Amino acid sequence: MDHGFAVRKLTDFLALVRGYLDEVELASKDVGVEWPDWPQELVVGEAVVRQIVNAYSPGLGDVVRDETENDFTYWNRVRTAAAQALGMASSAEEIAAFLRPTSPVIAAGSLHPWVWEPAAPLWGAGARQDAVLAGARTLNRRLQQKLDRHDIGETDLCMQAFDLKEAQPGKPRLRFSGDRATATWRAQQEGAKYFGAGAFLAIRNVAAHEEYVDWSQQAALEHLAALSVLARWIEECTKEQA
Known part of the structure; x- marks a missing residue:
């Protein structure tokens, strides 16, 4: 698995989500601000990131929106799953090395x-x-x-x-x-x-x-x-x- 690719995609996606949530938070506080639509790049990015997240933890990326929740709650759940996968991808090589059985060394x-x-x-x-x-x-x-x-x-x-x-x-x-x-x-x-x-x-x-x-x-x-x-x-x- 290309962990570097996963880290880049997840990092970029989390930045997109953060930007969108900032807009949503602003709209929720100011009645004069229009509630933002989902940006196309955010929707496209979610489709890619969903696969990456599931590659690290099957099922983690299958975030389904509840009809009763608003956009802020939904994208926060998506962001949480992506952040967890980013943690796995960032530390994947170190964890693999840590879990690898200790092998003898010939001096x-x-x-x-x-x-x-x-x-x-x-x-x-x-x-x-x-x-x-x-x-x-x-x-x-x-x-x-x-x-x-x-x-x-x-x-x-x-x-x-x-x-x-x-x-x-x-x-x-x-x-x-x-x-x-x-x-x-x-x-x-x-x-x-x-x-x-x-x-x-x-x-x-x-x-x-x-x-x-x-x-x-x-x-x-x-x-x-x-x-x-x-x-x-x-x-x-x-x-x-x-």
């Missing part, structure tokens, strides 16, 4: 240090793409150091490191703790394998090979968070050699 400083420490200086300088790339590169070096492998790229290294096959000479594995006979353990290994490869392909490679990536702050932080997850897995896993 960048709580990300894994392998990722955040190299990224922090660049992030502070507003270089989000470079910050993500620095975190990914450092994570790759940590992975290489843990496995003592510098002969293949990070994507292949993740695929081999978490692979379910037994370690081979020169090809150590990373293993989560737990019962290796369970489907859960195997799923965790397989998931880490593809997650790690995907993170380096879709995050690190994009940051490295594109001259400029227009990542929002939220998107860049989510990329760092994904790398942080991978970093924690790599750190907690044990190295297993042939």
